[in-house]
Every structure is written in C-alpha cells, then in structure tokens.
Amino acid sequence: MKPKRSSTIRDVARLAKVSPGTVSRSLAETTRVAPATRRRVLAAVETLHYRPNPAARRLSTGRTQTIAVLVPFFTEPSISERLHGAVCALAETPFDLVIHNVVTPEQRAHGFRRFLNSDQVDGVLIISLTPSDEDAAQVIRADLPAVLIDADHHALGGLHRIVVDDVVGGRMATEHLLGLGHTRIGFVGDFVDNPFQATASRDHHRGYRQALAAAGSAPRPEHYAEGRHCRKDAQQLAREMLSLPEPPTAIVAASDVHAFGILGAARDLGLGVPDDLSVTGHDDVDMSDMLGLTTVRQPLYESGRLGMRVLLDLVSNPRAERSRQVLPLELVVRKTTARPRF
C-alpha cells in the first residue's frame, strides 16, 4: 500500500536508543527530559529527517491543529484582503489553514456540515457569509470555536463577530454628498436577497435612507438599483439609472466594486466625474486610491487578522465570553465627489 514509508517515531527511538515515548516527549517543548537524552533524540531526528505524522498526532490528541476558513469568491478584492489578514495571523502559529470556498448556498451548508461534528478542525473563521439560522444553531450546539467577520445577525448572538457599523457607513457616505449640496442621490448595491445573505449592502442602504430622511429628502424609488455583487452588474444598473429623465447627480455605491462599475457607466455615457456625477464607494480596496475614489474605508486586512487572533484565543480558551468587536470607519475624500453643478 505505502510505497515509500517515511521514518516513524520508532525509527528515531531505535537510533537514539530510547523509547518512543521519550522521543515524543523530547519533541514536546513543554515536557521535562534529560538534556543529554533530548540532544541524542534531536540528532536522530535530524539524520532521519523525521517529521511527525500529523494524522497520527491528531488522532491521538483529538486536536487537529487546523483552522477552517469559509469564504465566498475570494476573487473580490475586499474578501481577499480580509483573507490575507487571516492567513498572516495564522502564519505565526503552527496551525494549518484549510479553505472552503463558497459560491452557492448549498456549498455554504456543506461547508458547515463538513467541519461541524467531525473532529476535523479546531475552529472556523467565517468571512462575509451569514450562516443560516440553522447553521448558526449547529455551530453553537457543536460548540466549535467560531468567529464571524463581516456578518451580523440576531441569531448570531452566541458567536464572536468582527464587524463594522455598515448603517453608519452608509450614512457617512450619504451625508458627505448631502453636505456637498446634492439632492438627487442614487444608490446601487447588491441584491438584498443575495445567496450569501451578506448584509453590508442592505445596511448601507439603510444608512443612506436615514441620512436622506434626516435631511428631509425623500429617496426616489427609481434611484435605487440592486444586482449581483460585481462590477458588470453595477455598470449596467448605473447606466440605466443615469439614463433616466431625471438622473441622480450622485450615487452611493454599496462597495468599491460597485463604484468602479458606476464609474465605468459614467464613462460609457460621457459623463464627467465628479463634474456631472459624484460617486462614493465602500471599503477602500487597493485600486480605489489609484482611481481617486471617494470612499468609506474599513480595515479589511485588520479584520482578517483580528478575527483570526480572536479565533486562536478561543481555541486555546473555549470558555471566553462571546464578543462583538466593531471596527472603525473613515470617510476618505478623493476625487470622485464634488458639488453638483446646476
């Protein structure tokens, strides 16, 4: 069955003239072993190029030393920045990272099922994915350490979360535009009922309406559009909205990716930005700076890093009380917003 077997703990034991147990102890930093013995063992390990078999260790200890990450489409720059932060936080530890990519709701459910209730991972980090109530209940029941990044929901009270206040974010962007003097402000975002139940766009829209209401301005239904979370859809949607008899003079985008689409639409239509149209984004991904996009920045990389840290803490101390950390938001004014011209 096994063509070339790598050396086992017994080979090392034999060479070092000790018992397997002693080898195991010598390798564990924590256990006390006579220095001379440990040296001998380590030498044997070296010459045999011995590497402990992780599967065996897992089986024996019940700890897996691996963390699962559930994440949708990590082609999205915002997602990949979060993921990057998480990966970097893990790099400093001996933990492995297994990735489960989610592109359909079935895969989401499958992802949960796969890691729950099967001593497969020590913890799971969930990025920009809202578990169904059922999934959440299962996680809590299985009492598997879990932390959610960019997902918030009433049924999630029992889970650790790293979030920003997206409602406030939506308000910030809208108030900025209002302050500039815009009155016809549109909104382009994700389908509220999107496959992953991402809530950011919905909350941005909520903040947008709050800001408008506070300014005594009523949002027009035709100035709202939702689509899939991608540039193309946003571009198409914006093109339609901007072709209206009374187009908006500014658009709040639910994300920078949406904003890029809107910028594309403006270009298609020969509209100058910010002269004919102001646009705001959300996230501040890498490219936004280069495009001069005015946006509401959130700490993406940091969210991943922090989420992973919290998770690792949780793994070593599962009894920590549930926390919900809210990261700061910051309006970054660049070149896609200006006063409307009459």
Place this chain on the structure above:
Amino acid sequence: MKPKRSSTIRDVARLAKVSPGTVSRSLAETTRVAPATRRRVLAAVETLHYRPNPAARRLSTGRTQTIAVLVPFFTEPSISERLHGAVCALAETPFDLVIHNVVTPEQRAHGFRRFLNSDQVDGVLIISLTPSDEDAAQVIRADLPAVLIDADHHALGGLHRIVVDDVVGGRMATEHLLGLGHTRIGFVGDFVDNPFQATASRDHHRGYRQALAAAGSAPRPEHYAEGRHCRKDAQQLAREMLSLPEPPTAIVAASDVHAFGILGAARDLGLGVPDDLSVTGHDDVDMSDMLGLTTVRQPLYESGRLGMRVLLDLVSNPRAERSRQVLPLELVVRKTTARPRF
C-alpha cells in the same frame, strides 16, 4: 480530554447490529455489501449524524485527501484568479485544500519542508513561485505529486508545469507598440532578483529586447526600470522615467499591476494616455477591462483550474510522464495604446 465525543464507527456498528468493518465497507461506494445491510447502516449513520474521522482514515490508509497550495501574496489579482481556478477545480472533489502563504524565501523553504516527507498531503500545487534548485530536488526525491503554475526553470524538468511563453508575450506587446510607430519604448517590471524568483517579468523583458532588436532599435538603459511587484513602486519608477529629458512615448509593463502604476504616474504628470503615452500590460486581470488597458491576456483562472486537474490526475496515477503545458496568449487592444504624436 475529549469533552464531547462525536459518534464513531463502533456506535454505528452497534446500532446497525453489524461489525465496524461492515460499516466501513458500507460507506465505501466501491465495496460490495448486501443492499439490506447497507441500508441499515446508512440509516444508523443518519440518526447518529455520524461523520468519519478524517484523521483516523488518513492514518489508516496513508492517503490524506488533501492538497497543499503554495502561493505568494494572494492579494495580487493575478494570483488570486489562479488560486480561484484551483479552488474551483478542487471543489468538485472530496479533497481538502490547505494553503501555505509565502511572503519570504524562508517561508517558501518552510512550505516545502513542511509538506515534503511527512505524509501530510497527497500533492502540492505551486503557484507563481520558483522553487530553489534544492527545493525542486527534494520534491522530486520525495516523489510527491507536484505541479507548478507560472514557474519554469531548467532544474524543474522533472516537474509538471503549466506556463505561458512570457518571452513571446513580451514580444507581442512590444511589436504592437512598434507597429504603431513608437521608437522610444520603455519597460517597467519586477526586480529580476525578486524574493520568489518569479521569472515572468524577466522573460517579458527578454521578449521586449528581442522585438526591439528585430526592429533594429536599441533599448536605452534609462528606459528600463525594475522594482517590487506593486503598483506604488511602478508608479514611482514610471514617474522618474517619464521625467527624463527624452522620455519614452510608450511603456511595456511586466504586468497589469505595473501598468496601473504607470497610468497613475501619467496622471500625476498630466500626461494623456494614449495621446502622450501608450501603455501595455500583461495578464488582463479583472480591472484592466474597466481601465481600458491594452494588454497581453493569459488564461489566469484556467491556469489554476488546469493545474489542479493535472495534479489530481497525478495523485491518482503518480506514474504519468512529466508534462509541460503552454497556454495561449492573446493581445487585447484597448484604449491605452495609439500612434505616437510628433
């Protein structure tokens, strides 16, 4: 030690009134079991929510059902598209994916060491990372199924590779510019001696020189610049190059990311593109379309998908002969290139 134990194969066996061996056989699609027995077993599995413990299975079979991916900075859009392809190809299989992120050469070496010679993974996919000769030798010696994407090297003859011909790519871009009438063509790329030994930039430059030579035009040293693989560096480099007394009228960028930086520099300097400056990229990442960048497209997503497929084949049939697949390149002319104006 183990607070809440999930159910084991013995629990299922007891409930179904069969032996553990039979449960195991019932779960393996391939083995023949009396239909009635299998039904009983499956029912028991269902009621107990039994999931086989992967660590135990691994230990027993020696197969890990996991694939490792070694990848640098997957924040780079080109990398994350490749990775995405790989992940999608794996999603259709029962394999797990463990990711090892590489940001330093030490991490690269560590990544190799970690997966080699330690029955930890069934195969490894290496993206945009050239193994050191030593690493490559080890992979071959360990005879672990491995495939390289976007890495090519004489010492790698023993490994499967998915590549494009970057020299040709560099030539295509340069010839396009030459055909437009440019004579002062610059080049901005990565450090030739970059931490991951990525060779794409170097090869693009080689193709660039070939094309110039064929046109009887000598490249000027001051029209060559290299830096880290990021937009900021490219932007800075381009700014300097374009501030020269005799600046180039066109620049070949080693990647779209570099090209974005160059576009930024042109904007900083008030240079119109393509009127005052033509720019070509390499890769055709998602944003390039929106920016109207003329570029040499390579199938990024496909490279990941194909690489993973080849690897999976290799895992099930380790004796396949070594292959080297060259993916096609395509010049996509958009709006950042035009005839030079005199």
Place this chain on the structure above:
DNA sequence: ATGAAAGCGCTAACAG
C-alpha cells in the same frame, strides 16, 4: 457477505 483482529503513528497515563 460479514466478523474478527491487526495495525496506521502518535500521545498520555502509569509504573518504576
């Protein structure tokens, strides 16, 4: 077709 039993490689008591 199914049961019994022997490991896979490691860790963690338990003795000594």
Place this chain on the structure above:
DNA sequence: CTGTTAGCGCTTTCAT
C-alpha cells in the same frame, strides 16, 4: 527521568 502500554477511529486482510 524514562520505558511500557493502551488506545485514538478507521481500513483491511484473513477467515468463515
């Protein structure tokens, strides 16, 4: 401080 031993949960002969 170190050797011995008993599993961890599963697969896989080998019998029956």
